[in-house]
Amino acid sequence: MKKIKAFYLQNCPHCKRAFKMLEELKSQNSSYSEIDIEYIEESENVQAASAHDYYYVPTFYVDGVKIHEGVPTLEKLEEVLKKAL
DSSP, X not given: OOOEEEEEOTTOHHHXXXXXXXXXXXXXXXXXXXXXXXXXXXXXXXXXXXXXXXXXXXEEEETTEEEEESSOXXXXXXXXXXXXX
8 A cells, every 4th residue: 555645734725625525535435544644734844845846735645646736626535545555
């Protein structure tokens, strides 16, 4: 199983919505709950954020490859989880 890095900002409404969507997807498919997601708050970990190429949050990387950036949808987030499986 591949690791996911999720970059976010604490007060970002799109990030908060993405996290709720992830929980919904995990409740629908138990195998998604086993995926290791490292959450990185970009203003608290500027060095890690600077090492990755993105402009909008939330941004999701699977094994170092950017899969999603910006406004989330259930479909896009499920694609992130599927790529990690």
